[in-house]
Amino acid sequence: MSEIAYRIPQQRRLVTDLPGPRSVELTERRRNAVGAGVMSSVPVYTADADGGIIIDVDGNSLVDLGSGIAVTSVGASDPAVVKAIQEQAAHFTHTCFMVTPYEGYIAVAEKLAELTPGDHAKRTVLFNSGAEAVENAVKIARVATGRKTVVVFDHGYHGRTNLTMAMTAKNKPYKEGFGPFAADVHRVAASYPFRDDLNHDGTPISGPQAAQRAIMQIDKQIGTHNVAAIVIEPIQGEGGFIVPARGFLPALADWAKAHGIVFVADEVQTGLARTGRWFACDDEGVVPDLVTIAKGVAGGMPLAAVTGRADLIDAVHGGGLGGTYGGNPVACAAALATMERMEELDLCGRARHIEQIATERLRALADEVDVIGEVRGRGAMLAIELVLPGTREPNPEAAAAIAARALAEGVILLTCGTYGNVIRLLPPLVISDDLLLDGLEVLGDAVRAVAGALVGAPQ
Structure with missing residues (x-):
């Protein structure tokens, strides 16, 4: 990675307990103003962020x-991104591309055509959120095929609109x-190597076998001739960072x-260098018909x-796609x-470097404790699955406890x-x-503490 001049010191530093008094005050204000259905996984409020550091309103550096x-793959305040935002905002913040269009929309479409898998002729339509992108991919597939049925997969996450909730x-x-x-909308079995049953001879189910399933x-249950689209995350995100067995995605795409x-690849979380390639589908040479993109873009x-x-x-009729703010x-x-x-920064290469650093330590940690069932992921999209000791039974309590212990030491983790x-x-x-190494050390200490507490707990 090219040298980066960070704007704020890249060091963990706590000056209060978490949450600090200012964050506590904001939480009280929030209760009287923000709907209870909106939750936050971390009870501290951001004042500044740069590189890999978030500074909260109490002056803690996490x-x-x-x-x-x-989302913030290039950091939360990259100077080049900030400059581009400022320069554009100084000219106009909105006209609506469907009324008086502008070059920026076209330039983004051209760049995405360059970066997404495949060298076929491409088009792009811009929206505001990943859920919108997924929903519009379904609309496109239905019009283009004349079919209505959508196939999705166990453990998949695609959004919070009515269709994407389905x-x-x-x-x-x-x-x-x-x-x-x-x-x-119909759901079928995914490839989840850690939890899939074994073959009769005790070997793991392969990717092509899982695809055939x-x-x-x-x-048999839906009817191939009825299906407009298959929508799948190449690595399932909210479902648990599940990496399918090799051969699963190519077999599905070929079929x-x-x-x-x-074949729709939902690359909302996996796309744009996150997994060490521009798109996760590139890892096995899968060329989707449509790619949905958001988050890091x-x-x-x-x-x-x-x-x-x-x-x-x-294939979609004029006016059938769009939105007031799409492609702002x-x-x-x-x-x-x-x-x-x-x-410029070769962030695909940087993601692979992060994987090398992190997986070495996570696998050593997994050998040390018996609450980690699997270390998995690709690039800078990595995970540990927590289990009850000596089993494959899910252990959500351990995951929550580890995240809480890490936060108390100034490291933000997501479950x-x-x-x-x-x-x-x-x-x-x-x-x-x-x-990164500092954060991993805190994570390791939290895992060891939780594992030790489980060993000492009464049976």
């Missing part, structure tokens, strides 16, 4: 291993009480292509996209600067997983080695 859920697997907190949901479900089904500004085959996207000019300026910075038992690591790709 190590950020969450990146705002994989597509999301986990009920609480995402779906509980919000139904009825959109029809013609899903294909059989689709064919979809053979049957005229649109615009350095923290709200922007999302559907990029893919020109014939599919252009300030967000487009931020996106162009963000992607340029990713190239996830269908069972709530996974700690996920999503550091900014610009985090320094020293800061």
